[in-house]
Amino acid sequence: MAEIETASRDINSSESIMNLGSYIDTNTLVKRLQDFTPESLHPLFVSLSEIVFFGIDLLHLFLATFVLLIVLTLRSFITFVANSGVKYILRGTNQLYQEAVISNLYKPIRFGILLIGLYLFFTIIFGERGWIDILFSTLFVGNLFWLLVAIVVASKDILHKTVERVNPDFSNEISGFMLKVLISLVVIAGILAILQLWGVNVATLVASLGIGGLAVALAAKDTVANIFGSLALLFDKSVRIGEWVKVQDVEGTIEELGMRTTKIRTFDKALISIPNQVIANEFIENFGRRNIRRVRMIIGLTYSTTPDQIQSIRDAIEELLVNHDDVSKEPWVIVRFESFGASSLDIRIDYYLIHKIGLVPYLEVVESINLSIMEIVNANNASFAFPSQSLYIEQMPPIALQATPQE
Structure with a gap:
C-alpha cells in the first residue's frame, strides 16, 4: 500500500504540471503579443492566422516554436541552478560524491525541462486535448521516477558506508543487494503510478493478485529460489566479491553477487553466470579464505x-623450507625418503605456503623453491631420474646372411 500512496502523490504532482495547459489561452497570448509589437505588424499576425496547414495556422505554429525555443534556451540555466542547489x-x-550525484541527476532534469517545452508546444498548437494530457502525464511520471532512481543510485556511497558500520566484511555485497532492491521498489511504484494514471484501479489490481498468486508463484519459483539463494549467500558469508x-566445474573470481545470479570471471576471462540457488546448494571451494x-x-x-x-x-631441502619466509611451520614440513620407485629413489616433499592472493605470486614462490632444490641436488653430485627401462639380451640370435642376387 505504501507504493500505491506514493504513486498517488506522484500522479497529483503530474496533474499539477498538466494544469498549466488550462492556463494557456492561445488567443490571449496572441493579444498580448500584439500589445508588445508595433501596429504595423498586426496585419502580419492576421495573415499568418489565415494560413492553415493540416488544421494548424502559422501564427500558432510560430508562437509554439517560439515558446519551445525559449524553454530550450533556459534549459542550461535551469540545469545550472539545479546543480548549484x-x-x-x-556541501x-x-x-567526488557531489559530482557523482550531479552526474546521475543531469539527464532526468534536462529531460524534464524538455518535456515542459514540448507540452507547451503541443498545447499551443492543438489546444487542450485529452491525448496530450495522458501522453505527457505518463512521460512526466516516468521522468519523475527516473529522477528517483537516479537519486537512489547516487546514494550508493552513503548506503555502503552505512552498511560498512554494521558489517564491514560484506559491505560491498550487502549494499549492492540493497541498492538493487530499492531500485526495484521505485520501478514498481512508477509502474503502479502510470497504471493509475491510465485509469487502472491499482488497489483492486493489487488485491486481485491474490487470486492468481498461485500461478505466479509456480511460474516464478526459480526466480524466488534464486533470490532466497542470494540471501543465503549473504547471511552465511560463503563468498564475497573478488x-x-x-563451484562445480567453474573456477574463477567472483565479480558480482546479484539478486538472481552470481557472475564468476574464469581464468580464461570468460564471464559465467550461475543461478544463486545452484551455488547455495553446491559445495563451494573458497580458495580466497585459506590462510x-x-x-x-x-x-x-x-x-x-x-x-x-x-x-x-634431504637435510638441505628441509633446512631450506624451514628457514623460508613464505613457508608455514604449521602444520608440518615433511622431507623424507619415501620409496623405491620403478626408475627412481623417491623423496617426498610436503609443506604449506603462507597464502598469497593470486596465482602468479604463488607460482613465483614455488618456482623459487624448486630452483633451490635443483641446486641442492646438483651440489651433492646427484641426478634426477626419469622413467627408463633396461633391456638385457642373453643370447644374440644367429644372423642369416643372404647373398644378394647378381644380374
Whole structure:
C-alpha cells in the first residue's frame, strides 16, 4: 500500500504540471503579443492566422516554436541552478560524491525541462486535448521516477558506508543487494503510478493478485529460489566479491553477487553466470579464505645415488623450507625418503605456503623453491631420474646372411 500512496502523490504532482495547459489561452497570448509589437505588424499576425496547414495556422505554429525555443534556451540555466542547489545541499560531503550525484541527476532534469517545452508546444498548437494530457502525464511520471532512481543510485556511497558500520566484511555485497532492491521498489511504484494514471484501479489490481498468486508463484519459483539463494549467500558469508572460488566445474573470481545470479570471471576471462540457488546448494571451494596453501611433490633420484647423498639432500631441502619466509611451520614440513620407485629413489616433499592472493605470486614462490632444490641436488653430485627401462639380451640370435642376387 505504501507504493500505491506514493504513486498517488506522484500522479497529483503530474496533474499539477498538466494544469498549466488550462492556463494557456492561445488567443490571449496572441493579444498580448500584439500589445508588445508595433501596429504595423498586426496585419502580419492576421495573415499568418489565415494560413492553415493540416488544421494548424502559422501564427500558432510560430508562437509554439517560439515558446519551445525559449524553454530550450533556459534549459542550461535551469540545469545550472539545479546543480548549484544540489552542491549547496551536499556541501558537507566530498567533491567526488557531489559530482557523482550531479552526474546521475543531469539527464532526468534536462529531460524534464524538455518535456515542459514540448507540452507547451503541443498545447499551443492543438489546444487542450485529452491525448496530450495522458501522453505527457505518463512521460512526466516516468521522468519523475527516473529522477528517483537516479537519486537512489547516487546514494550508493552513503548506503555502503552505512552498511560498512554494521558489517564491514560484506559491505560491498550487502549494499549492492540493497541498492538493487530499492531500485526495484521505485520501478514498481512508477509502474503502479502510470497504471493509475491510465485509469487502472491499482488497489483492486493489487488485491486481485491474490487470486492468481498461485500461478505466479509456480511460474516464478526459480526466480524466488534464486533470490532466497542470494540471501543465503549473504547471511552465511560463503563468498564475497573478488574471492577465488570453485563451484562445480567453474573456477574463477567472483565479480558480482546479484539478486538472481552470481557472475564468476574464469581464468580464461570468460564471464559465467550461475543461478544463486545452484551455488547455495553446491559445495563451494573458497580458495580466497585459506590462510595457508599445501604443496606436495615427489622428486626422484637415480639409483646410483648413495645413502649419504640422499641424507644430505634431504637435510638441505628441509633446512631450506624451514628457514623460508613464505613457508608455514604449521602444520608440518615433511622431507623424507619415501620409496623405491620403478626408475627412481623417491623423496617426498610436503609443506604449506603462507597464502598469497593470486596465482602468479604463488607460482613465483614455488618456482623459487624448486630452483633451490635443483641446486641442492646438483651440489651433492646427484641426478634426477626419469622413467627408463633396461633391456638385457642373453643370447644374440644367429644372423642369416643372404647373398644378394647378381644380374
